[in-house]
Amino acid sequence: MAEEKTAAKKKFKFKAEVRQLLDILVHSLYTSREIFLRELISNASDALDKVRFESNKGTDIADNDLPLEIRIDFNEKKKLLTISDTGIGMTRD
Secondary structure: OOOOOOOOOOOOOOOOOHHHHHHHHHHHHHHOHHHHHHHHHHHHHHHHHHHHHHHOOOOOOOOOOOOOOEEEEEEEOEEEEEEOOOOOOOOOO
């Protein structure tokens, strides 16, 4: 008769530095920065699609009067590129 073993389940919280994670993504998963940038813009577009979908379903949307847009800003002094959108993205949770 085979002996059944049940492993105790443990839950671990994922913890990572965002900068380190982004560095890994940029340098490992994407072969060039252009592809990484294109992916971020694509994610912003998906967030706008989600707003359209929820709006068509009749879901109450906060800031429903905002135009659907993706903004790409660059701060030359700080060498900072910012991509923002007015779509529905991830929550903090």
